[in-house]
Amino acid sequence: MTAPANLPLKTRRADIFFAVLFAAFTVTSLISDLLPTVGVDFSQPSSNFFVQSNYWYAHDADVLFMHPPDWMRIVTGLSAFVYMPFYVLLVYCLLTGRNWIQLFAVIYATMIVTLTGVVVFGVEFFGDPAMRTGNPGKFLAFNLPYVLVPLLLLIRMRKPLPFTRRF
Template identity: 75%
Template sequence: MLDAPSANLRLRDRPIDWLFIVVFSMFTVTSLISDLLPTIGVDISHPSSNFFVNSNWWYAHDTDPLFMTPPAWMRIVTGLSAFVYMPFYVVLVVSLIRGWNAIQLPSVIYATMIASITGIIVFGVEFFGEPEWITPHPAKFLAFNLPYVLLPILLLIRMRKPLPFTRRF
């Protein structure tokens, strides 16, 4: 005899999902502000009176010179964030709030992409790439960027079981 599917837990019974809701809401904003500018070719290599350009310059000159003068491949990476990941973040946040189990496979695909592209390629170039791109402050770089790799991996762990919203994490 087949068991009836379990009802999804209410959001208040899934406290770890609150962390993901807050973090991925913030990722939505940072994708829009930080990754869109270099993707569309805005020059962030010097201070500006524009708040968004100046914020990116502050981050890049102090922490991530590769981001300040991105090569074409880096603009593709930031473009993925601005035009693919950002809409995914919106859908993910709604799915976490509503308990939509269908977000499981897209979450796994997303986390795999982040771990591959950001975790391997970007971190690899930052730390082992061309000498002019080596990060002057590795601790700062990791403090700013490690959450962008670790939290998707935690999401991957969160989404590992079928029907992720029917049981506690």
């Protein structure tokens, strides 16, 4: 017995949407998460575009990110060295309809919700007051998509052979 054929990409608009978002996440992982992981100091303005981008974000929305404790560097390291390559693979699988990505997408979404949704948001809203930004609206505007999109991906990948039927 053979598996049913995948739907053509043009009928899987949600997959195109996810591919675009995760391609953008690839870039943001490279710019935002690699720098604190390797110890680049962006606590002051810089003429370097990447350092300045991180300074702008951290200064305006996320003090914790500007002076990351060791555990936060582990979180950004996961993003830079594990999630970023996964994003590239996920984009490929979404565009080509590779059903085997389903389990890995579920594992990824669970990790993101746990690490970003619980740990990072928990520290921002309930943790050490010195680490809070004082601007939860900006923090949410920048970070909520990084939790909501994986949750939506989890919903997208909930059925066996996700590319063979509309969800």
